[in-house]
Amino acid sequence: MIKFFKNLFKKSKSNQAENSAEEINNLEGKKIIEAVTVMLLRASSIDGSKDEKEIILIKKLLSEQFGLSNDEIDLLVLDCGKKEQESTDLYKWSKIINDNYSKEKKNIVFSMMCDIINADGVVDPFESNFIRRLSGLLHISDKDAGIIKKKILKVKEV
Numbered sequence: 001m002i003k004f005f006k007n008l009f010k011k012s013k014s015n016q017a018e019n020s021a022e023e024i025n026n027l028e029g030k031k032i033i034e035a036v037t038v039m040l041l042r043a044s045s046i047d048g049s050k051d052e053k054e055i056i057l058i059k060k061l062l063s064e065q066f067g068l069s070n071d072e073i074d075l076l077v078l079d080c081g082k083k084e085q086e087s088t089d090l091y092k093w094s095k096i097i098n099d100n101y102s103k104e105k106k107n108i109v110f111s112m113m114c115d116i117i118n119a120d121g122v123v124d125p126f127e128s129n130f131i132r133r134l135s136g137l138l139h140i141s142d143k144d145a146g147i148i149k150k151k152i153l154k155v156k157e158v
Helices: 002-010 013-045 052-066 070-086 091-100 103-117 125-137 142-157
Strands: none
Touching: 013 052, 013 070, 013 091, 013 103, 013 125, 052 070, 052 103, 091 103, 091 125, 103 125, 103 142, 125 142
């Protein structure tokens, strides 16, 4: 035990700072990706059912946005699926996004949510309410939210 503490304090402070910063960056990156994934999964289930089309789209969006491998995405979706089911609110997840993302990146996340909501081509009242709450939680203006929603709906119509 004493050797452990001696070795711990022998490390230079600069090495400790570099390692700590690297661990924090990796941890923060994982938290952000996890928060986005949980919210995407919530968007897919807000109408009462998660269908395969929505899960495939979530995996595609995660791959495009974060450059994750298929195996990483499968594990992420499995882990975050459990967290989404246990989670009672969206505030925890939106706070992580708000604390780490710029306005532009939050607009991208909101766009991803709109894609999931509209995956089946029908936006029911629960989904519409979810999108309104989400835009507020992510501090997205009504104007920006409207532009993003219109863009997503036009893409789906084509």
